[in-house]
Amino acid sequence: MKKVFLFAVVLAIIIVSCARKSVPQTSTGTDAVTEVKAPVVEVTKFETSVKSLITTKCGPCHVPSAGGKKVALDNLQDAQKWADEIVKRIQMNPGDRGYMPFKNPKLSDEEIAVFKKWVKDGMN
Ligand code: HEC
Known part of the structure; x- marks a missing residue:
């Protein structure tokens, strides 16, 4: 029991x-x-994202320190001044009048997007 x-x-x-x-x-x-977090939206800045693209894709022509004779685009002030023209020209196709980069292959969609985002983010 x-x-x-x-x-x-x-x-x-x-x-x-x-x-x-x-x-x-x-x-x-x-x-x-x-635990769900809001997505992090990064701001595209000239020094960290745009400048390296300009020196590699728009140089030497637009980089005076590399011997370029065309308008300088490798500094913030000049890049801001020409921003509209840059965005317009890089979206053209090779052979179009005003196409950039002059006599070079078209930028990739990702590279074009960097320039557009920089303008959208306020060109800092
Ligand atoms: C091989 C040399 C060369 C390269 C590389 C080049 N450009 Fe140019 N660029 C020129 C020449 C030449 C002109 C002037 C002729 C014209 O206005 O089409 C010019 C003019 C321009 C202008 C207008 C300035 C003005 O004087 O009216 C802009 C904006 C520009 N380029 C942007 C760019 C950008 C952005 C890139 C890179 C993605 C680039 N270029 C790459 C040669 C070059």
């Missing part, structure tokens, strides 16, 4: 501990919702 009682007690402990474990699991659903 004692054994049956002991068995009942052990069984009761097992049932109670299992029931407790299931409690915190119901709250994990709400924790996951608070």
